[in-house]
Amino acid sequence: MLKIAKYIILDIIRSKVLIAYTVLLSIICLSILMADADVTKGLVSITTVVMIIVPLVSIVYATTYYFNTYEFTELLVSQPVSRTDILAGKFIGIGTAILAAFVIGVGFPVVLFAFSVTGLMLMVTGSLLTLSFISLAFLASTVTRDKAKGIGLSLMIWFYCSIIFDGIVLLFLFSFSDYPLEKALIVLTALNPIDLARILILLQLDISALMGYTGALYQSFFGSGYGMVFSLLMQLIWIIVPLWLALRIFKRKDL
Amino acid sequence: MPLPGSLPLGGLGWAKQEHRHKNQDNEHKPTPSPLERVGERLRQSAETTPSPKERAGERLMKKLPILLLCMLFTKEPFAKTWVVAPNTALSNLRQAVKLAHNGDSILVKKGTYSSVNTIIDKSLVITGENFPVLDARFADEAVTILANQVTFRGFIVKNSKTGSMRDYAAIRLFNVRHVTISHNRLVNNFFGIYLANSKNCTVTNNDIIGTNNRQNSGNGIHLWQCDSILIRDNRVSEHRDGIYFEFARHSLIEHNYSEKNLRYGLHFMFSDNDIYRHNTFKNNGSGVAVMYTKHITMFNNLFIENWGSSVYGLLLKDISDSRIMNNRFVGNTTAVYMEGSDRIVVTGNNFIRNGWAIRVLANCNGNRFMKNNFMANSFDVTTNGSINLNHFADNYWDKYEGYDLNKDGIGDIPYHPVSLYAQVIEQIPQSVMLMRSFIVNLLDKVERSIPSVTPESVKDEKPRMKPNY
Numbered sequence: 220m221l222k223i224a225k226y227i228i229l230d231i232i233r234s235k236v237l238i239a240y241t242v243l244l245s246i247i248c249l250s251i252l253m254a255d256a257d258v259t260k261g262l263v264s265i266t267t268v269v270m271i272i273v274p275l276v277s278i279v280y281a282t283t284y285y286f287n288t289y290e291f292t293e294l295l296v297s298q299p300v301s302r303t304d305i306l307a308g309k310f311i312g313i314g315t316a317i318l319a320a321f322v323i324g325v326g327f328p329v330v331l332f333a334f335s336v337t338g339l340m341l342m343v344t345g346s347l348l349t350l351s352f353i354s355l356a357f358l359a360s361t362v363t364r365d366k367a368k369g370i371g372l373s374l375m376i377w378f379y380c381s382i383i384f385d386g387i388v389l390l391f392l393f394s395f396s397d398y399p400l401e402k403a404l405i406v407l408t409a410l411n412p413i414d415l416a417r418i419l420i421l422l423q424l425d426i427s428a429l430m431g432y433t434g435a436l437y438q439s440f441f442g443s444g445y446g447m448v449f450s451l452l453m454q455l456i457w458i459i460v461p462l463w464l465a466l467r468i469f470k471r472k473d474l
Numbered sequence: 475m476p477l478p479g480s481l482p483l484g485g486l487g488w489a490k491q492e493h494r495h496k497n498q499d500n501e502h503k504p505t506p507s508p509l510e511r512v513g514e515r516l517r518q519s520a521e522t523t524p525s526p527k528e529r530a531g532e533r534l535m536k537k538l539p540i541l542l543l544c545m546l547f548t549k550e551p552f553a554k555t556w557v558v559a560p561n562t563a564l565s566n567l568r569q570a571v572k573l574a575h576n577g578d579s580i581l582v583k584k585g586t587y588s589s590v591n592t593i594i595d596k597s598l599v600i601t602g603e604n605f606p607v608l609d610a611r612f613a614d615e616a617v618t619i620l621a622n623q624v625t626f627r628g629f630i631v632k633n634s635k636t637g638s639m640r641d642y643a644a645i646r647l648f649n650v651r652h653v654t655i656s657h658n659r660l661v662n663n664f665f666g667i668y669l670a671n672s673k674n675c676t677v678t679n680n681d682i683i684g685t686n687n688r689q690n691s692g693n694g695i696h697l698w699q700c701d702s703i704l705i706r707d708n709r710v711s712e713h714r715d716g717i718y719f720e721f722a723r724h725s726l727i728e729h730n731y732s733e734k735n736l737r738y739g740l741h742f743m744f745s746d747n748d749i750y751r752h753n754t755f756k757n758n759g760s761g762v763a764v765m766y767t768k769h770i771t772m773f774n775n776l777f778i779e780n781w782g783s784s785v786y787g788l789l790l791k792d793i794s795d796s797r798i799m800n801n802r803f804v805g806n807t808t809a810v811y812m813e814g815s816d817r818i819v820v821t822g823n824n825f826i827r828n829g830w831a832i833r834v835l836a837n838c839n840g841n842r843f844m845k846n847n848f849m850a851n852s853f854d855v856t857t858n859g860s861i862n863l864n865h866f867a868d869n870y871w872d873k874y875e876g877y878d879l880n881k882d883g884i885g886d887i888p889y890h891p892v893s894l895y896a897q898v899i900e901q902i903p904q905s906v907m908l909m910r911s912f913i914v915n916l917l918d919k920v921e922r923s924i925p926s927v928t929p930e931s932v933k934d935e936k937p938r939m940k941p942n943y
Contacts, residue, residue, distance in 0.1 A: 259827075260827070263910065266910065382913055382916065385908050386913055389908060393902065396901070396902045396904075401904065421910060437907070
């Protein structure tokens with residue numbers, strides 16, 4: 220398992236795509252932090268960028284890589300290695316590589332310019348977000364056989380999580396604005412890893428006081444240790460559940 | 475020494491001499507000067523019935539004190555300084571006030587004195603040396619001033635009684651003129667300085683720290699029915715309201731620092747024609763509130779970090795014909811909140827890092843917002859109505875993305891400070907959950923490319939390209 224992971228990591232580093240991703244992230248973060256005199260506002264801007272780019276790159280790159288090494292997977296399957304080990308090895312390999320790119324690309328500027336609880340929160344939630352989208356990429360890749368279909372599906376997932384879901388939430392809020400929606404909103408938030416990450420970061424920033432009653436409820440829920448554990452757990456679920464589903468499919472799949 | 479009365483001309487000459495002499499060694503205060511002795515003798519002789527021999531000089535003698543006064547241009551010879559110190563014959567302020575006459579001074583030495591409602595009903599200069607402590611022991615008020623022209627300075631006043639029926643204060647001024655309260659430290663009182671029905675008083679350089687107790691907390695400086703009061707260089711914290719005005723007119727409030735108060739840093743109602751300048755209001759429970767007032771001028775104040783849900787930097791309710799100029803609003807949840815306020819001129823203010831910079835309800839009209847700078851606010855302007863009766867011009871908005879072809883410093887296309895998303899939040903407060911999400915950014919972009927979706931209500935026709943200074 221670890222051997223497979225090691226091989227994949229070395230392979231990814233050779234390909235230089237992830238290095239470009241790292242450089243891109245660090246350029247974005249550095250330019251935002253250097254341009255904005257106010258560190259907190261800089262972190263808000265980085266959050267906005269990270270919430271779009273990180274899931275997109277993670278899911279598309281993981282899917283592409285999965286399909287690019289399809290022959291290698293077939294080769295491995297013919298060897299006396301369990302399928303669980305193969306998929307887990309692949310996940311660890313790809314996950315470590317992309318996570319390292321994120322941690323270096325964003326973590327370096329943040330530690331340099333804006334080392335704070337908010338910065339730390341951004342790093343933790345960003346990392347979890349990366350892993351959950353890689354996990355979703357695995358699900359998309361195992362569901363289909365075709366590379367184009369797989370990438371299409373992963374793009375759809377990204378599109379759904381970052382735009383469509385929020386649009387639906389907005390529609391939901393409009394339609395049911397006569398009802399008390401605060402508790403429902405917490406549940407809705409948990410259903411989207413991007414929203415979960417965003418709320419966790421924004422609660423450290425300006426949003427809490429602006430949200431009035433909703434904000435107070437959010438703050439008391441997500442701000443408390445209990446809520447923090449809940450949200451981190453939800454993000455872990457977003458990593459584990461798609462991966463587990465992918466594993467189930469992969470085990471039974473006729474390659 | 476001849477009796478002054480018996481030799482009028484000689485006496486006068488002698489008095490002149492003494493006057494010169496007194497000027498030479500003015501420092502020797504403790505030993506009573508000859509002039510004081512004269513005064514004492516005059517008083518004594520006025521009390522005793524004059525012998526037939528002296529009757530002739532009686533009329534002159536009666537006039538003599540006035541003559542002396544005119545010559546010396548001062549009451550000094552009659553003003554006495556009473557020294558209060560622990561473990562002496564005069565060991566508390568109440569005794570000293572009883573003994574003193576109008577115009578005397580009382581000097582209180584360092585120490586701790588019990589002061590359960592000491593009433594000052596004479597015009598005295600009362601000074602504390604090295605901050606003596608007046609302790610009300612939670613029994614009543616500490617000091618009540620009922621006379622005009624009192625100066626009260628240099629004390630630590632603490633532990634006034636708390637109560638829900640009466641407003642017990644550390645220092646209460648009632649129905650007085652020309653009273654000065656300065657350089658005191660007020661600690662752990664229900665109300666700090668309470669001015670009622672007073673005029674021309676001065677409150678300066680006091681340091682007022684409250685109990686920070688939500689149930690039993692009064693106001694730091696409380697004015698009721700006052701006129702022409704000067705409040706300067708005071709620090710107020712941990713009270714209910716830092717500075718509270720009710721029916722206080724023509725007053726000047728400057729260079730005060732009001733922070734961490736449980737309700738408002740500054741709160742005033744029905745107080746017309748006041749000026750507030752160079753004050754700092756920081757981190758108060760609900761910010762600053764001004765209500766039901768006309769002709770207020772607020773300038774160069776700093777409203778900072780009044781943060782939390784339903785906390786305001788400056789809350790204006792039913793204010794009219796006022797000016798808000800050159801203030802800085804930094805990091806408040808709502809920097810300026812206006813409700814039912816008319817004809818207010820808001821110019822030259824900086825709004826930085828606020829949640830909402832300006833929130834104008836639809837029942838405000840004729841307000842003018844000009845030459846302000848809006849920077850890094852989550853929302854610049856919000857309103858709850860669709861009709862705009864207020865005027866925006868020449869402001870700098872950091873979110874403005876227009877262009878300036880003729881380089882005159884004014885953007886060529888108008889700026890709409892009320893964003894589409896702000897309108898959505900107005901309708902559904904819960905949608906704040908989507909703040910800074912991709913879809914909200916998308917909404918903003920859509921708004922720019924399809925201007926017809928933007929609420930037309932508020933518009934700045936001449937947005938500045940660079941901040942106003």
